[in-house]
Amino acid sequence: MAEGAITMNPEREYFEHLAAGRFMIQRSRSTGGHVFYPRVAEPGTGATDLEWVEASGRGTVYSTTVIRQKAPTPNYNLALIDLAEGPRLMSRVEGIAPEAVKIGMAVNAKLVAENEQTLVVFEPL
């Protein structure tokens, strides 16, 4: 399951990589297309030669919202991030007020531990 290994069990392997501190996405050897979320074949082409590659972590906020909570529970951010490699994912932007997250903002991924799992979140560059 090293970098460059062909994906066998996409969902399980993705979370194993994350638990080991690696944010990995898939790339097709034949088409070069990047894929997230992990799956057995590239959407559209059906290419099954998907290998794990480390994500650059660079991204741009595509859209953002603030989930409002009853005080004193803090509001939190929910965002869609376009990775530099192409795929989009749901995540959140931390390190600034949830309302201060703006569409088009350049962000960088980091891994955090939460509820006994490792999560990909983003911070402004």
Add this chain to the structure above:
Amino acid sequence: MSTERFPRGKTAIVGTATFGCGAAPGYSSMELAHQASVMALAAAGLKPADVDGLFVAITDDALSGLTFAETLGIHPRFLDNNRTGGSSFQVHAMLAALALDAGLCDVALIAYGSNQRSSTGKLVQASRPSPWESAYKPLRPISSYALAAARHMHQYGTTKEQLGAVAVAARQWAQLNPEAFSREPLTLADYMSARLVADPFGVRDCCLVTDGAAAVVMTRADRARDLCRRPAYLLAGAQATTHREIASMADLTVTGLAEAGPRAYAQAGVSANDIDVVQLYDAFTINPILFLEDLGFCAKGEGGGFVEGGRIAPGGTLAVNTNGGGLSCVHPGMYGLFTIVEAVRQLSGDAGDRQVADAKLAIAQGNGGELSHEALLILGTEETL
């Protein structure tokens, strides 16, 4: 792509009913659907045993088609339990038209009911949690539509006031509809001061959580005139699936209606300019803005301006969601069948104080998932055949 040969005008809706809209404590979802079905059949002079094509998608029972048929004493030759979310019923009507036209059934019943308000007070969630998204605590489906609204505002300058115009227009229509659940006045100031839920949405951007049931009976056109004073003929039906979860929607400002709309217009031989009444699936205020753009009533990005100034309210230039919509009339988990019922009531001249004069062509649109599945029917009176 092949030419779509939808059986234009070959089938018609001959009976409709709603039941338990608002709060219907004590009823199961199935009981609500059965009540509406018996009423819709009676409106056409029919009974359950006459039904041989059945289309059911009740959320709290995965085999709801079987349960429904057994309990009501229906032995369908053609049974379908297809579910695409709130748009399931548009798909059912398309399939019913094809099955009726092919002689696979003679009387089709489409039925839905939900007791979600009385049983849980929350929107029914009948789908699996996403392994990729759940950890970020999305407030589904609200946050998904909020992300679409935020993107539309960013890209086209759409304003919160314009979202508010959708909510206010829906309420003004609801005030003309005795069946509507929320009929107290709603001003733009009320809207703007409503508690925020997921930016830019406040509580007045979100649909109601109600009970309710609806049913629709369809036959071939040659029989329709014997069963119904003013049948609503099915001229077109089209659908498009673009994604499941909002992160996989290619462009959050363009829905599947941009594909399905033109296909439906081509089937019916009409354009947006010809449509008299538009019933859109307004689960959230951004929906009618996106859908009016994608169905060609205005250009992409101009939907916010289009809904301002009372243009889609009573007395406006385009009659949209004349029952008050999911925002102010009824929204029992899945709303798509109610857009069909309201379109038929308008075409039949049965819409009371909210009747649109000389309504001949209507769109009844459905939306499933998180802008994931879009479908529309075009219905017309006898003059449009």
